Amino acid sequence: MAKIAFIGLGNMGGGMAANLAKAGYQVRAFDLSQPALDRAVERGAAAAKSAAAACKDAEAVVTMLPAGKHVAEVYRSTVLSAAPKTAILLDCSTIDVATAKAVETDAQAAGFTMVDAPVSGGIAAAEGGTLTFMVGGSDEGFARARPILENMGKAVIHAGGPGSGQAAKICNNMLLGATMAATCETFVLAQKLGLDPQVFFDIASKASGQSWSMTSYCPVPGVGPDTPADRGYEGGFAAALMLKDLQLAMAAAQEAGAYTPMGGEAEELYRRFVDLGGGTKDFSGIIKMIDDSWAPPAETKE
Template identity: 45%
Template sequence: MRIGWIGLGNMGAPMSGRLVAAGHEVHGFDLAEAAREAAAAQGVTVEDTVAATVAGADVVVTMLPNHGIVTAVLDGPDGVLAHAEPGAVVIDSSTIDIDAARSLHASVSAAGFRFLDAPVSGGISGAAAGTLTFMVGGDAAVLEEVRPVIEVMAGRIFHTGGPGNGQAAKLTNNMMLGITLAATAEGAVLAERLGLDATTFWELAQVSSGDSWALRTWYPVAGVVETAAVNRDFTGGFATALLRKDLELALAAGESTSTALPFATAVRDRMDQLVELGLADRDCSVLVKLVDGELSSPARDEAVAATLSQETTA
């Protein structure tokens, strides 16, 4: 198939590269020169405009930071719907607001295209290995039509239901990731301060009740897990700003469904502190530096002072 890909960042470049390796003709677009170069190195034909990217495409995939950008890229006057071939399937693999995804289903369908909201889980390592989990909302028949394309990038594909349900699944999943990441960071620091060998503790935890994907893949102690961002000074990976965005969207979903989410709220607040400290672009596992006290912020200092005051009073 001919595929138009918009958004060639940390996830988009390896994902589109896997499609090239599978024999698809992939044309890509991104505003960032570094992203364009990374995709070109993967064999993607990099274009200068959205129009050129989607011309003649059977499938158009977007992988972008937020729903505002996705909407502009799809619905804008120079966007996908203005230039793609009628009947093409549009797949948005960004992580965006549930209501925004449902709105896009309506606008894309009204313009004569088919649409799937299909966010992914598995991180950069999963994108490179082709083992991502796809959570797909929309018409099951459309999913089956493009399944051969998605399978090249996926370890598992789940049809989660109708429009917006892919995003509902992703936001819930990422909320759980954020919470388990915080627990992993706190456990890693405590284990170290108790004198436990980091590798030994990691090995036993992943076969015990403390196991999680965050522990197995992102354990935030250098030299323990090859895929962990701590080994590269927290560059690349899943940016703090993006996890913060996902947690905010999950909290909005919680509010709309009258669901109390205190743990997610606490982790969102920690992400706020990291953003305040200028670490928005660092991998979110940099949270471990806040846990171990290497970083400080006014918000953190106030929280610690309040806790100490309560303990003294007690």
């Protein structure tokens, strides 16, 4: 099987790299965090001493990094000089569209084929290999990337040219953030009007108000399928990451001249929730702020 360099082994990248190793790829992994690298080795990857060492002789390079500045730095300082020109480059990070396009332009100028392939699905999907990949790049790039991505996801969709994967991701998550906020508001209102949450779920999940945020990821404990709400809003998709995606969406909207009032309101709500200390909680935990039951963590005294 092909040799794959995997750079970035955080909550998402660790599971993705493990699935590639499970599929039989020779995964050479690197992360600045030694514990993250150790976990990758335990799950079938080989440790590389540096990003450059990971890229040497690789047939594909996959990156999963926190932000656009990290992606630009890793590609421009390391990947484009250390990887063979024959390698297909896949950036699965969620970053701004402008940086994605710029890095792909640099890669093309250096003789590489590259795609941006951000994901949807969260940590559980990364672990289970059921992510959805939104891929931006040429037809050739998509064709080369698809077999690799299919070992980490349930759906691999070609969104369009360079940067289109990132555009699709931030639009999807803007919609998700806004619908989750509205779902939380609705459940709080329903309870204050005397409706039982389960009864309201049974009605709305079969009526015109139905949405994924309600039927698949209900923010109310004990209602609907098992979700982070049933575990104290632990795990799942961190509110800080939702805020990051909403900020990317708002920046893209401003650049494109698009009017996105609901997206802007969702960004403001999630900023408040994160500022109150909810950043590590699942994004559906915003219901605790909306019903006024969320309070900042108590200050510790020396």
